[in-house]
Amino acid sequence: MLWTRTADEAPHRVLPDGCTDLIWLDGELFVAGPDTRGYVPAVVPGAHYVGLRFPPGRGPDLLGVPADELRDHRVPLDALWPGADVRRLAERVADAPDRAAALERIAVDRLPGAPRPDPLLAIVVAGLRAGEPVSAVAAAAGLGERRLHRRALAAFGYGPKTLARVLRMNRALDLARTGAPFAEVAVDAGYADQAHLAREVKALAGVPLRELLP
Numbered sequence: 506m507l508w509t510r511t512a513d514e515a516p517h518r519v520l521p522d523g524c525t526d527l528i529w530l531d532g533e534l535f536v537a538g539p540d541t542r543g544y545v546p547a548v549v550p551g552a553h554y555v556g557l558r559f560p561p562g563r564g565p566d567l568l569g570v571p572a573d574e575l576r577d578h579r580v581p582l583d584a585l586w587p588g589a590d591v592r593r594l595a596e597r598v599a600d601a602p603d604r605a606a607a608l609e610r611i612a613v614d615r616l617p618g619a620p621r622p623d624p625l626l627a628i629v630v631a632g633l634r635a636g637e638p639v640s641a642v643a644a645a646a647g648l649g650e651r652r653l654h655r656r657a658l659a660a661f662g663y664g665p666k667t668l669a670r671v672l673r674m675n676r677a678l679d680l681a682r683t684g685a686p687f688a689e690v691a692v693d694a695g696y697a698d699q700a701h702l703a704r705e706v707k708a709l710a711g712v713p714l715r716e717l718l719p
Contacts, residue, residue: 506558507605512548518717519544520678520710521671523630523661525564525572527582529555529598529608534582534591536568538575539662543710555604557612561668562626562660566619567612572662626660629653633669634676636695674709677702681718 510517519540526537531552539561565572570585583591594611601607625646632642642665643653654664661668677694681687691702706714 507609508556509605510554512550512552516545519546522675523561523668523671525559525575527557532595532599534595536575536580536582538578539572541577541663555608557608561630565660567615571659573658576662633665634672639665674706678717681714
């Protein structure tokens, strides 16, 4: 998913979503790894961001590094790829009339040399997103729970239980943004009750649910 943003004075909280981002920021390319907790980055007002968000499990294949090595980190791309190549790519994005399309082109050009998407990862994400227990997800993927945990660390940056919590929180946020009552959101998103929802959002996002809504 492509996204753009121009920083302003208002704080912008980044929330865990299981994804990895390739970001161009005023001439520099860097990678934002999967987060375990929400945070507010320090920004310069007026700074222009262009980002490409890889769905859970896909970023590591294209970037060539396990997701757990990027967890909770912002890493310059030239720490992962040859510096000369990264400088050339950053200049290409800077000079492009459509910077988002140019950034996407970087990923497209990596596809032929990247591993094919692991179909088991889609099974894992779908199962966890549906609220299935880790044991059932492991069985559906044909993996033992320990092996699933190792695969999940490399693909998603954290184990399946943490990924399940992150996906559930984001589903709850989507529901809450529709205006649904928090008690209803808790039930529909798979929490034990509204108090459970409140604890989990505060633990993962760093602020209460109400502060995350428009």
